[in-house]
Amino acid sequence: MHLSPKQLFLHSLAQTNPNPLALEILSASGNYLYDIHGNKFLDLISGISVCSLGHQNPIVIDAVIEQTKKHMHVMVYGETVQMPQNNYADFLIHHLPKSLDNVYFLNSGSEAIDAAMKLAKRVTGHAGFVAHTNAYHGSSQGPLSLMSDEYYAPKYRPLLNQVFFIEQNDIQGIDHLPSENISAVIVELIQAEKGISISNVEYIQKLYQYAKSIGALFVIDEIQTGFGRTGTKFCFEQYNIVPDILVLGKALGGGMPIGAIVAPKKIMHEFSINPILGHITTFGGHPVSCAAGLAANSEIFQNYAQFNIPHKEALFKKLLIHPKIKKVTGKGLLLACHLVNEVDGPSLIHLLLEKKLFTDWFLFETNAIRICPPFTIEDDEVEMACMIIIDTLNQLK
Ligand SMILES: Cc1ncc(COP(=O)(O)O)c(C=O)c1O
Known part of the structure; x- marks a missing residue:
């Protein structure tokens, strides 16, 4: 057949x-x-905040070809010296605050969150976690335990059970969080799957102080916000705090699969002693992924101003005005176009696809469409995308 x-x-x-x-x-x-x-x-979504330089960027392709000619997988993470991993770790550390001086490369965002959770338990000796309601940190069982949602998670329970949820920006709620047995507070600063919802600076700083006051680690998930997507290299720079563990993924690989945690060496060290092999992974830090990620993000950081991201953000916000659009939220090129209740987001996405515009919905905000295009999107393409959205909304009854 x-x-x-x-x-x-x-x-x-x-x-x-x-x-x-x-x-x-x-x-x-x-x-x-x-x-x-x-x-x-x-493409209005860059493979969900991954392909920030667009597709098939020659700089990334060359790096992949060159590395493939030298070697691909040779040995599990951590046992051999591999230059692509060395070079990429060196690059990341160079672009991060001094305390974040040690990199563990993994396979994916979910594995990186899992590793961060394990490391926090190990370092603090505590078992609990604090997370945001409607956060998404990944789909394996550690990150899934951090999901408050009553649709996606229940059928997979029991999961880790000492997880306490706080709603993003509930500054008073921080006073009611547990005062003991918390290993980490884990947050996205901009909750992507909630429909690109921004945390207030004052709230995050208080949550950070709470973590410090109870001896918990502060873990920031920049899997979607990292590498220039929100207007700065990393989003935490906008909050005047430095995480104990920074979690990276998506754009980290320039289109190839990879995740990472970055933490002070004195913390990361715990994975290598008593027991050794505290976290192990076959493909984590694949040399081709490291080479691609280094090429892509070197280009992005070197030429960041040229992408003119604040201008493109402003253009989307200016052009996406319509009676059926409630608001456009987000920062940089991590945006959501929220629709009035009568418009069904997923149906609109199918209609946009018919008009050759590729976008997507959010896990916890179905009445919105995702706008996170490659940084290379041109002004006339922003205008074309907005015109297609407005025309399609005009045609809806
Ligand atoms: C904020 C955030 N954290 C974690 C993840 C999980 O990453 P991965 O799909 O690579 O496992 C995602 C993926 O969408 C994400 O957006």
Whole structure:
């Protein structure tokens, strides 16, 4: 029986959703995706905050080819000296505050959050965690334990059970959090899957003080906000605090899979003693991923001003005005366009796809569409995207 690519996808690949977008990708280049039917889609989501330089950037491709010619996987993380890992760790440390001087490369954002949770337990001797309601930190069982949501998590319980939730920006709520047995407070500073919801500086600083006062670590998940997406290299720079553990993923790999935690060496050291092998991983810090990530993020940090991100943010906010749009939230090129209740976000996304605009929804805010395009998006492409959204809204009853 001959199956079309879409039929094969639906038949032979595990599905995560009964109604997938199922765009049949042939190739991707710059700010566009191309399908097997000859259609060209403007990419408004960069693979969910991953491909900040757009697709197939020659700088990244060259780095991948060069590293592939030297070596790919040779040995599990931590046992051999591999220059791509050394070089990338050196780069990251150089761009971070002094205390964040040690990098552990992992496979994904979820694994990085898991490693951060384990490290916090190990360092503090405590078992509990404080997390935000409607935060998303990943899908494996550690990060899933940090999910407050009553739709996604319950069927997978029991999970880790000493997790206390606070609503983002509930500054008074901090006074009611537990005063003992907390290993870490884990936060995204901008809650992406809540529909790009920004934490107040005053609130985060008080939460940080709370963590310090009870001997807990302050862990910041910059998996979606890192590497220039919100207007600074890392989002925590906007909050005047330095995390005890910084968690990275997505754009960290320049389009290749990788995650990382960055922490003071004296903390990270705990993974290597009594017991040794406190966290181990076969593919963490894959040399090709490290080479790609270093190439992409060197380019981004070196030429950051040229991407003119504040201007593009302002342009989206200026052009996305319509009676069916409630507001546009977010910072830099991590934005959400929130719709009035009568508009169904997922249906709108399907309509936009018909008009060759590729966007997406959020886990905890279905009445909004995601706008996190490559930094390389041009002004006329921003205008085109906004025009398509406005035209489509005009056509809705
Ligand atoms: C803020 C945040 N943390 C963690 C994760 C999990 O990362 P991964 O999908 O690489 O496991 C994600 C993924 O969307 C995320 O957005």
